[in-house]
């Protein structure tokens with residue numbers, strides 16, 4: 441049934457009847473943790489315990505990696521005829537769409553994302569991502585190079601082997617899919633470690649992959665804590681690559697783990713502090729403010745590229761802030777994420793809520809002006825909610841202008857002209873994304889040239905499709921998700937030199 445017509449009662453009813461699969465998925469079967477440990481998953485909208493999930497340790501990672509290694513060495517997946525591998529992934533994509541309501545419930549209950557966002561964004565986006573990489577499987581080509589006539593040289597692209605995917609909780613389904621799809625399409629076998637806050641959709645994914653015809657061992661999922669299961673995967677001697685999405689702090693640990701173990705490849709998609717630059721000649725103030733609001737309050741601000749820094753030309757500042765305040769009165773309202781009308785759920789955990797409120801406290805202490813928000817809605821005190829918040833008069837070196845808050849907190853920083861805007865935009869350890877709003881074509885291309893970020897939007901925000909490389913400069917990481925580059929990063933080249941003399 442199409443969940444887009446469900447009412448809150450329908451979702452509540454389904455949530456009440458839902459039976460959660462809580463075991464890891466290894467070698468084609470759901471299994472308890474070797475040591476029998478469990479951890480609780482808590483619904484951040486209510487504070488209620490949702491279920492207890494297998495707490496995998498290094499022993500479970502060993503089992504999963506051994507299973508993936510066996511599957512890889514058997515060639516059952518890497519040497520499957522490309523069109524047969526495509527068919528499996530096409531069916532996988534269809535099954536993701538067919539199970540949209542289940543995925544929507546699982547991620548909404550675990551991390552508080554509005555169920556309507558799951559149905560409109562995460563589920564279709566994930567199914568499309570699988571399809572994109574499936575379509576590419578038989579388009580990856582090697583090369584024949586120009587050599588002396590007494591030699592024939594060609595270059596093959598081969599999969600890496602066992603790939604570890606470690607993902608965060610902010611888009612549990614979609615981040616897992618962004619990682620596993622290119623790795624599987626390239627012929628690798630994967631061990632996926634979902635975030636401990638949101639492990640359930642990954643388990644459904646593993647089951648559906650097998651239903652689609654994926655062989656046992658090609659996709660294993662181990663649930664567990666980052667410091668145990670995640671760390672064991674990152675340090676494993678039989679893992680050829682870690683594809684990581686998460687915080688910059690933990691991303692750095694992935695590099696250390698690679699150096700301490702087997703020099704595995706590491707691709708990192710980490711934090712951000714995205715500047716949205718609004719220059720005095722921007723084409724449409726109303727549209728710009730709408731995008732600014734959506735860019736910071738969408739997904740509760742728990743977005744790696746959240747447009748958390750608003751760099752606003754001093755000439756525009758008054759009008760911009762007035763309109764931002766006016767539109768924000770109705771744009772995002774915290775509420776029950778299972779209600780299809782809700783567009784803002786709780787933050788992921790109590791700890792994270794306290795961290796975000798602590799950041800708001802620092803903003804006030806350091807002298808920024810709180811325009812609205814800054815607290816939690818009183819009527820929703822059981823959950824981890826934080827109201828949409830705007831600070832103005834923010835200075836570039838204040839904590840709220842430097843640190844990733846990962847919540848619905850916008851910091852408006854006054855700037856004068858392009859040069860200052862670029863200097864403030866680049867005054868960050870991060871470089872994931874940026875946007876610039878202007879009518880002037882020379883300004884556009886100067887900004888694109890000079891801003892240190894992996895993704896730049898002009899007169900829009902967060903637009904894109906699967907062809908777009910997504911990833912950061914500086915400490916936002918060094919990998920690229922989506923796009924063909926991502927698929928190729930899960931392959932290695934082999935040079936074959938044939939002597940004809």
Ligand code: NAD
Pocket residue numbers: 606607608609610611615633634635636664665666667668669670671672674685686687688690691693709710711712743744745844846872910911912916917921
């Ligand atoms: P996190 O770094 O705490 O956790 C990410 C994953 O790493 C989880 O699965 C966790 O269990 C695991 N982990 C934690 N400690 C580990 C360790 N010592 N060894 C191995 N694995 C470990 O991040 P989070 O709080 O889950 O997610 C939020 C962060 O993710 C934000 O910084 C956000 O910007 C970032 N993010 C980036 C992108 C991107 O594309 N650049 C996308 C989404 C989220």
